[in-house]
Amino acid sequence: MHLRDGLQTHATVRQRYDHLVENGALQRDGAQERIADRLDRLIHDIADKRIARKSSALGWLFAGRRQTREPVKGLYIHGGVGRGKTMLMDFFFELVPVRRKRRVHFNDFMADVHDRIQKHRQARKEGTVKEDDPIPPVARALADEAWVLCFDEFAVTDIADAMILSRLFSALFAGGVVLVATSNVAPQDLYRDGLNRQLFLPFIGLIERNTEVLALDSPKDYRQEKLSRMPVYLTPDGAAADRAMDEAWAAVSKGAETEEAIALKGRRIAVPCAAGRAARFSFAELCDAPLGARDYLAIAERFDTLFIDHVPVLDQTRRNPAKRFILLIDTLYDKKIRVVMSAEAAPEKLYAGRAGVTEAFEFDRTASRLIEMQSKDWLAEWEQRHA
Numbered sequence: 001m002h003l004r005d006g007l008q009t010h011a012t013v014r015q016r017y018d019h020l021v022e023n024g025a026l027q028r029d030g031a032q033e034r035i036a037d038r039l040d041r042l043i044h045d046i047a048d049k050r051i052a053r054k055s056s057a058l059g060w061l062f063a064g065r066r067q068t069r070e071p072v073k074g075l076y077i078h079g080g081v082g083r084g085k086t087m088l089m090d091f092f093f094e095l096v097p098v099r100r101k102r103r104v105h106f107n108d109f110m111a112d113v114h115d116r117i118q119k120h121r122q123a124r125k126e127g128t129v130k131e132d133d134p135i136p137p138v139a140r141a142l143a144d145e146a147w148v149l150c151f152d153e154f155a156v157t158d159i160a161d162a163m164i165l166s167r168l169f170s171a172l173f174a175g176g177v178v179l180v181a182t183s184n185v186a187p188q189d190l191y192r193d194g195l196n197r198q199l200f201l202p203f204i205g206l207i208e209r210n211t212e213v214l215a216l217d218s219p220k221d222y223r224q225e226k227l228s229r230m231p232v233y234l235t236p237d238g239a240a241a242d243r244a245m246d247e248a249w250a251a252v253s254k255g256a257e258t259e260e261a262i263a264l265k266g267r268r269i270a271v272p273c274a275a276g277r278a279a280r281f282s283f284a285e286l287c288d289a290p291l292g293a294r295d296y297l298a299i300a301e302r303f304d305t306l307f308i309d310h311v312p313v314l315d316q317t318r319r320n321p322a323k324r325f326i327l328l329i330d331t332l333y334d335k336k337i338r339v340v341m342s343a344e345a346a347p348e349k350l351y352a353g354r355a356g357v358t359e360a361f362e363f364d365r366t367a368s369r370l371i372e373m374q375s376k377d378w379l380a381e382w383e384q385r386h387a
Helices: 013-022 030-055 085-095 106-126 135-145 159-174 201-210 222-227 239-253 283-288 293-302 316-334 358-372 376-385
Strands: 002-004 007-009 074-078 101-105 148-152 178-183 211-215 258-264 267-275 278-282 305-311 338-343
Touching (some): 013 030, 013 085, 030 074, 030 085, 030 178, 074 085, 085 101, 085 178, 085 267, 101 106, 106 135, 106 159, 106 258, 159 178, 178 211, 201 211, 239 267, 239 278, 239 305, 239 338, 267 293, 278 283, 283 305, 283 316, 293 316, 316 358
Parallel strands (some): 074 178, 074 211, 101 148, 148 178, 278 305, 305 338
Antiparallel strands (some): 002 007, 258 267, 267 278
């Protein structure tokens, strides 16, 4: 441990993990400890590689040519939801002594890759670049930006992703990129039953050669165990509700929250607080902002638990936020998303506008859905789906 700006920090993943255990924020778990120790060894390997580069007489001359380095083997950590994979990877990301590093949800990374490929093809058409194949220059640019790459929720469902992953990551690994990934499935189960899966199989071998595959096989889902005992609709809004929301969020995030952005049709939806498959927004960020059905659907596809702070009582003077809130709850309900919410009033009293207006009729459905989404049956079904 050491001090930074007067605050105690932790030099290793294991130290940070032990500190949370000692403070009662975590239960000690042997499987998590083994992953923490392995992440620390990887930090050591990466630090040694940086030192070796700087101490080499030719290191400075060829500093930009990462292909001259001996490869450092990354980690692929898989296991069920709520086992602590994302928390441990985020500790690693914070502590690894590298400036050019990137932590991103895998789907957002691939959306970025496809955008870059499209821009390269357009530039090739305009004659501003010479390479016909967009994969090598895209991989070079990605490796230049970050040579330690951390993926959360590694899963392949899109055939467009599946068809380019082997070539893309062959180039990234050749460029010295070190991968740390979390996933709910082992590499052999990626893209299972996907279209033309035989074309995807070389990528599995590539992952197994360039990372150490580790199972985080803790028998408990600690996140659900703690959160299942907490209320999911907190009213009235105020200091007590804020404390309860913070406690519930801490149970999900375990202090490993990050900012994120969801790529959508050439723009990005800001996610102020994300932790694995959970995200936290204020009402204002979701409903005062000019978001629509496609945005809410993208959020629901990325996350399975959504925290929403400070939902106010609405009326016809806030017609657009009311319409967005109705649409948001409809989307989360249809996608079976668990919602934890603090609100100014009970669901049936959240709309105080004139009777007879469209929003008043529609809000009856919203209130009914909010009540159902608090029920034991709804939450039990959610937990069963995510077991």
